[in-house]
Amino acid sequence: MRAALRAVGLSALLLSVMAVPTGGPSDLRLAYRHSPCDGVVLVQHKGEWGHVCNQEWTLKEASVVCRQLGCGHAVGAPKYVPLPGEVVQPWLHNVSCRGDESSLWGCSLGAWTQSQCPYEWVVVALCSNGTFQAVRLVQGRSPCAGLPEIRNMNSVDRLCGLHKEEATVFCQELECGPALQAPRQGGGSARKYMTCKGTEPTIRNCRLNNNLRSGCDFQQDAQVVCSGHTEVRLVGGEHPCSGRLEVRRGLTWGTVCDADLDLATAHVVCRELQCGVAVSTPGDAHFGRGSGPVWTEAFHCEGHESLLFHCPRGPGNQCGHGQDAGLRCSGEARRVCMVLLKEMLLLWVEGREEREARLLVTEGCDPYGRTTEPGLFCRDVSRVLRLSWVGS
Numbered sequence: 001m002r003a004a005l006r007a008v009g010l011s012a013l014l015l016s017v018m019a020v021p022t023g024g025p026s027d028l029r030l031a032y033r034h035s036p037c038d039g040v041v042l043v044q045h046k047g048e049w050g051h052v053c054n055q056e057w058t059l060k061e062a063s064v065v066c067r068q069l070g071c072g073h074a075v076g077a078p079k080y081v082p083l084p085g086e087v088v089q090p091w092l093h094n095v096s097c098r099g100d101e102s103s104l105w106g107c108s109l110g111a112w113t114q115s116q117c118p119y120e121w122v123v124v125a126l127c128s129n130g131t132f133q134a135v136r137l138v139q140g141r142s143p144c145a146g147l148p149e150i151r152n153m154n155s156v157d158r159l160c161g162l163h164k165e166e167a168t169v170f171c172q173e174l175e176c177g178p179a180l181q182a183p184r185q186g187g188g189s190a191r192k193y194m195t196c197k198g199t200e201p202t203i204r205n206c207r208l209n210n211n212l213r214s215g216c217d218f219q220q221d222a223q224v225v226c227s228g229h230t231e232v233r234l235v236g237g238e239h240p241c242s243g244r245l246e247v248r249r250g251l252t253w254g255t256v257c258d259a260d261l262d263l264a265t266a267h268v269v270c271r272e273l274q275c276g277v278a279v280s281t282p283g284d285a286h287f288g289r290g291s292g293p294v295w296t297e298a299f300h301c302e303g304h305e306s307l308l309f310h311c312p313r314g315p316g317n318q319c320g321h322g323q324d325a326g327l328r329c330s331g332e333a334r335r336v337c338m339v340l341l342k343e344m345l346l347l348w349v350e351g352r353e354e355r356e357a358r359l360l361v362t363e364g365c366d367p368y369g370r371t372t373e374p375g376l377f378c379r380d381v382s383r384v385l386r387l388s389w390v391g392s
């Protein structure tokens with residue numbers, strides 16, 4: 001009798017085990033993002049939803065998930081970063097796929113159990129039909145510097161609080177060389193949108209915290225600067241649109257040999273500074289000698305480029321600061337604009353909002369009187385204009 005009972009019990013157990021991998025009752029979805037085609041992988045089994053727990057989670061497994069959901073191929077297979085205190089509900093452990101299975105249930109499924117899962121093993125799938133479109137650095141002076149963001153199909157995720165490891169992956173993905181500056185210094189992973197080891201081939205493989213959309217202070221974030229970054233400035237001239245040409249590569253400002261500054265390249269510099277076109281290129285340190293390196297790699301622009309960054313480069317001359325290149329551009333537009341703006345602000349400062357107005361000046365402009373954030377600045381100008389008109 002006991003043997004028969006045991007046999008019944010055993011076959012019931014066998015039945016329930018055999019029912020597991022054949023699909024049917026099990027279900028799958030991606031959660032916590034705007035799109036059904038990217039997010040944390042949730043699996044349902046025996047009426048309960050839970051996370052998938054995998055130490056090894058690759059594009060092979062993620063691509064099976066994407067295929068099963070009709071979401072195209074996988075573009076990323078990151079892990080999840082739960083919020084502090086968020087409970088992980090492990091359910092399916094140690095999935096392993098060949099990559100060509102039509103559904104996850106055709107893969108080798110380690111075990112359905114709610115036993116412990118280290119939180120860094122909770123898996124995410126990003127599919128080609130999802131919203132994750134591109135990563136980029138914005139508001140910098142070149143595509144290789146700026147604030148990191150992910151462009152989604154209908155929205156943009158600003159990535160707050162990143163450190164050197166994440167900046168490294170960003171710079172690499174953008175083909176900008178190593179990262180020289182990260183938004184945040186030091187360690188600590190609290191309230192980061194994304195966590196990388198620094199060795200991932202793409203930001204899509206970094207661990208994603210899909211829930212974190214607030215609670216991070218963007219004001220504390222510096223721009224990411226990659227070694228491939230370049231920008232220009234004119235120093236020591238009569239106005240911001242003339243002076244000694246200084247080129248920043250990565251974080252370092254240096255000067256250019258006058259023999260390396262042809263007119264096409266000079267036009268591009270003027271355009272980058274929104275200073276019109278080049279008028280003359282006085283050499284021999286006409287605007288004073290610079291300090292720092294004299295770059296030996298020259299820019300050979302065709303003339304139509306929007307930034308010096310986009311110009312072809314090649315070997316240049318070797319010279320000392322006595323041959324520093326200078327440049328006069330036609331425009332003074334920015335300076336006029338700034339003078340105008342200062343008058344507007346003065347008007348406004350006479351009112352009650354003095355401190356705020358000062359703040360606007362220091363935050364909107366760099367020491368050369370140019371805007372650091374064009375979009376923001378323009379909006380602020382119009383706000384100031386409106387306020388000053390209302391007030392007068």
Ligand SMILES: *[C@@H]1O[C@H](CO)[C@@H](O)[C@H](O)[C@H]1NC(C)=O
Pocket residue numbers: 037069070071072129
């Ligand atoms: C994914 O994209 C394909 C091709 O554009 C489309 O046919 C399919 O319906 C999409 N699936 C989902 C879930 O949006």
Ligand SMILES: *[C@@H]1O[C@H](CO)[C@@H](O)[C@H](O)[C@H]1NC(C)=O
Pocket residue numbers: 055093094110111113115
């Ligand atoms: C999953 O795999 C890991 C590493 O191989 C192992 O330590 C763990 O016990 C496995 N989990 C389950 C539930 O079998």
